[in-house]
Amino acid sequence: MGKQVIRIYTAVILVFSICGCTKTSQNAPVIEAENAESQYAKAETADKETGIDGEVTTPAAAGNQEQDKEETASTINAPEQDLFTYIIRDKSAVVTGFQEEYKRFPEDNMSIYEDIEIPETLGGYPVVEIGDRAFENIKLKSVVLPDSVEVIGNCAFRNSALENINLSQCHNLNEVKNSAFENCNLQEDSSYSTWFMKKIGERAFAGNNRLTRVNFWSGDVSIGTEAFDGCGDEMLFYVEWCREEAGKEVEAFAEANGIQVEYSVSTQIHLPSEPLLLTPETGSFFYGDLGGTYDDWDDELWCSFEKTPDAPNFGFEDWQWPGCSKWCHIVSFGNQATASSKLASASDRYCADNVLRENREFAWAEGVEGPGIGEYIVYDQFVFSGSLIESGENHILRAGSYGDDGYIDYTQICIVNGYARDAKVWQENGRVKTLMMYVYDQPYARLALEDTINPQYFTIPEGDIRVANSGEVTFKFVIEEVYPGTMYEDTCITGITVDFGNVPDWH
Numbered sequence: 297m298g299k300q301v302i303r304i305y306t307a308v309i310l311v312f313s314i315c316g317c318t319k320t321s322q323n324a325p326v327i328e329a330e331n332a333e334s335q336y337a338k339a340e341t342a343d344k345e346t347g348i349d350g351e352v353t354t355p356a357a358a359g360n361q362e363q364d365k366e367e368t369a370s371t372i373n374a375p376e377q378d379l380f381t382y383i384i385r386d387k388s389a390v391v392t393g394f395q396e397e398y399k400r401f402p403e404d405n406m407s408i409y410e411d412i413e414i415p416e417t418l419g420g421y422p423v424v425e426i427g428d429r430a431f432e433n434i435k436l437k438s439v440v441l442p443d444s445v446e447v448i449g450n451c452a453f454r455n456s457a458l459e460n461i462n463l464s465q466c467h468n469l470n471e472v473k474n475s476a477f478e479n480c481n482l483q484e485d486s487s488y489s490t491w492f493m494k495k496i497g498e499r500a501f502a503g504n505n506r507l508t509r510v511n512f513w514s515g516d517v518s519i520g521t522e523a524f525d526g527c528g529d530e531m532l533f534y535v536e537w538c539r540e541e542a543g544k545e546v547e548a549f550a551e552a553n554g555i556q557v558e559y560s561v562s563t564q565i566h567l568p569s570e571p572l573l574l575t576p577e578t579g580s581f582f583y584g585d586l587g588g589t590y591d592d593w594d595d596e597l598w599c600s601f602e603k604t605p606d607a608p609n610f611g612f613e614d615w616q617w618p619g620c621s622k623w624c625h626i627v628s629f630g631n632q633a634t635a636s637s638k639l640a641s642a643s644d645r646y647c648a649d650n651v652l653r654e655n656r657e658f659a660w661a662e663g664v665e666g667p668g669i670g671e672y673i674v675y676d677q678f679v680f681s682g683s684l685i686e687s688g689e690n691h692i693l694r695a696g697s698y699g700d701d702g703y704i705d706y707t708q709i710c711i712v713n714g715y716a717r718d719a720k721v722w723q724e725n726g727r728v729k730t731l732m733m734y735v736y737d738q739p740y741a742r743l744a745l746e747d748t749i750n751p752q753y754f755t756i757p758e759g760d761i762r763v764a765n766s767g768e769v770t771f772k773f774v775i776e777e778v779y780p781g782t783m784y785e786d787t788c789i790t791g792i793t794v795d796f797g798n799v800p801d802w803h
Contacts, residue, residue, distance in 0.1 A: 382418045383427070389418040390425040394434070410437035416444055426452045428473075440465070447471050450497070454478045464489030464511075471495040474520065479503035484528075496523050503527075509534060512546050519549040531555045564703065564762040565735055572741035574733075576752035579710070581656065584609035584616035610751040611654040611710050611793040622799045628680040636671045637663035639786055648673055651792045659715040659790040662775070667726050668787040672774040675792055679704050680766040681799045705798040706761040706769065709733075709754040712790035713745050714779075722749045726787035729777035735761060736770055747779045751791075769794075 381396070382389045391414060416423060423442055428449040431439075436453070438460040445466050450473045453461070458480040463469060474497035483506035490511045498520035501507060508528030515535045524531060533550045535557065550557045580603035597607075599618050614621045623629075635648035639661035650658035651673060662668035681704075714727035731743040740761075743754055763769045771794060778787050 379412070380414065380418065382423075384419065384421055385425075387421060388424040389421040390427045391418070391423060391430055392427040393430045410435060412436065412438070413440040414442060414445075416442040424468075425449060428452065429454070431456050443467055445469055447473065448476045449473050451475045451478070453480055455480075457481050459483060462489055463491050463493070467492050469493045471497070472500045473497040475499045475502070477501050477504065482507045484509045493517065496520060498522060499525060501527060508532065511535075515544060515546045517546050519545065523549075524553065524555070533557045535559050564759075565738070565740075566757075566760045567735070567738050567740060571732070571739045572757070573744060574741045574754045575744050576711075576746060576754050578746065578748055579610070579751040579753050581605065581607035581610050581751065582613065583607045584611075584613065584654070585618070608655050608657065610656065610712050610791055612708070612795045615654070615793070615795075622797070625681045625799050626679060629678065631675065631677040633660075633676075633792070634674045635660060635662070636673075637668075639663045646788075651675075651789055654791060654793060656712065656716040656790055659717070659788045661715070661725070661786045661788045663786075665785075667778045667780065667785055668775050669778065670775065671787070672772055673789065673792060675771045675773065675794060676768060677771075677794060677796075678766075678768045679763075679796060679799070703762040703764055703798065704767070704796045705759070706756050706763070706794060707758075707797045708756060708795040709743070710751050710791065710793045710795070711743070711745065711754070712749075712751050713747070714749065714781075714790065715788040716749050716790040719749060723781065724783040725781040726785060727779040727781070728775055728787060728789060729779050730775075732774040732776050734772040734774070737772065742776070743773070 379394060381392045381394065383392055384390075414423060414426070422444040424444055425447040426441070426445065426449055429451045430449065430453075432451045432454045434456050436456045436458045439453070439458060440462065441448075443465055446468050447470060452473070454475050454477070458477065459482065461477075461482070469492050472493050472495070476497065478499050478501070480503070482501065482504040490513050492513045494514075494516065495518045500520065500523045502522055502525040504527050506528060507524070508530050509532045510524075511534045513535075533546055533555055535546055547557050549555070582601045582603045583597040583599070584601065585599055599616065601613050609616065614623070617623075631652055633648040633651050638644075638648060639646040640663060646659065646661035646663070648660050650660050660673060662671040664671060711728075711731075714722045715725045716722050727747060728745050729747070731745065732739065733741045733743055745752055761769065773792065775787060781787075
C-alpha cells in the first residue's frame with residue numbers, strides 16, 4: 297500500500313471528540329445499541345443489563361456475575377482490542393472509537409500514533425461498521441480498514457486530517473454515510489485504487505481539496521448532495537468495468553456538479569425502436585474437437601470438420617480450430633448460462649450450462665408445467681484480448697489507448713433447437729418457435745426458429761452490439777412460442793453460442 301502501517305497495542309493515545317465519547321470502563325461488557333448517540337448516553341447503565349453478545353439478561357439468567365465480569369474484561373483486553381472500543385450488533389462488531397484508558401494522556405503524544413489498522417475481528421466478531429463519529433476530530437494520517445467493513449458511519453472520520461485510506465480493499469463496502477470524511481486531507485491515490493461502495497451520503501467527502509480523482513467500480517452509486525463539495529478543481533470520476541448504457545447515477549451527479557467522467561469499459565448497442573425480426577440460415581453438424589467421442593482424441597475425424605447428420609458438434613468452427621485463429625489473441629474467455637427453471641432429474645442432466653457444450657448429447661429443458669412459455673436462458677460472455685495495464689504504471693486504460701478501437705463486435709448466434717441427440721428424441725420433446733432476445737435486459741430482436749434439428753445461424757447486424765475489450769455482455773432468450781413434442785410437453789434447447797469478431801491484436 298506504499299506506506300508502513302504501525303500496529304498499536306500499548307501506545308499512549310489521547311482521544312478527544314466534540315460530540316462526546318464512549319464511557320467504556322476496563323471491566324464494562326461490550327453492549328449493543330441502536331445508534332452511537334444512544335450508546336454513549338446509556339453505556340454506564342447498560343453494562344449491568346446487557347450480555348457480551350448484546351442480549352439483555354435478567355439476574356436469574358445472568359449466572360455468576362463475577363465470572364461474567366472476568367470473561368468480559370479478558371475479551372476487551374485481548375491484544376487486538378487494546379486500541380479500539382466497539383459494540384456488538386447482530387453478531388458483528390461496530391467500531392466506536394479508541395479505548396477509554398488512553399484518554400488520560402497529553403494530546404501531543406497523539407502525533408506519533410497517526411497510522412492505525414483496524415482488525416478484521418473484535419471480540420471474535422467480524423468488523424462490519426465504523427460507527428458514527430468514531431474518530432471525529434482525532435488527529436490521524438493513515439487508516440487501513442478490513443475487507444469486512446460494510447458501512448462507514450456519519451462523521452466517522454470528520455475533521456481528522458486523514459490523508460490516506462485505501463477503500464479499494466473494502467470489497468464489501470456498501471455505504472459511506474453523511475460527512476464521513478468531511479474536512480479531511482484525502483488526496484489522489486497514485487495507484488488509482490477503486491471504490492466499491494453503492495451509496496455515498498451528503499458531504500461525505502466534502503472539503504478534501506487535494507482529492508482530484510475517484511475510481512468507481514460501477515456507475516450504479518447513489519451520491520448525496522454536496523458529497524464532493526470543495527474537492528479539487530480538476531475532479532475526475534473514472535468508472536471501471538462498467539458499460540455507459542447502465543449505471544447512470546455517477547454520470548448524472550458528475551454532470552450536475554461540473555465533474556468530468558471517463559469510462560474504462562463501455563458498450564455500444566444500437567437498440568431499434570421496435571425489436572428486429574431475425575430469420576436463420578440452416579447449417580450442419582460437424583466433427584470438431586470432440587471427434588465423435590469424449591476420450592478418443594486420436595479419432596481420425598477429430599477436428600476434420602467433416603459435416604454429416606450424425607456429427608456431434610455445432611457452433612463456430614473457429615472456436616474449435618486446433619491451429620491459430622482469432623483465439624491466438626485471446627488471453628481470457630468465459631461464458632456461462634443460467635435459466636429461469638430446469639426439468640428436475642437425479643443427475644441434473646437438463647441444466648442451463650448444457651447449452652454451452654457445443655455437443656448435441658446435452659440439452660437444457662425448462663421445468664415448469666406446460667410448454668414453458670415465458671421461461672428463459674441468460675447467456676453471459678466475457679472476452680479479454682491482451683493487457684489493459686499501461687507499462688510502468690498500475691492503472692487501467694480506456695479502450696482505444698493502444699491505437700485500436702478496443703471493441704469486440706458480436707456477429708452471429710448459433711442455436712440448436714429442441715433436444716437434438718437424435719431424430720426420435722428431438723421429435724418427442726418440444727422445440728422453440730420464437731425466442732425474444734434481450735441485450736442487457738433491453739429488447740433487441742425476435743428470433744424466428746425453424747422446426748429443424750440442424751444448427752440455425754442468425755446474423756447480428758454489423759455494429760449493433762459492440763463491447764469493449766474485457767467487457768461482459770449479457771443476452772437473455774425468452775420462449776414466446778413453441779413447436780409441441782409428440783410425447784412430452786417440455787421445451788428444450790440443445791445449444792446457444794454467440795460469436796464475435798474484431799478481436800484486437802494487442803500483443
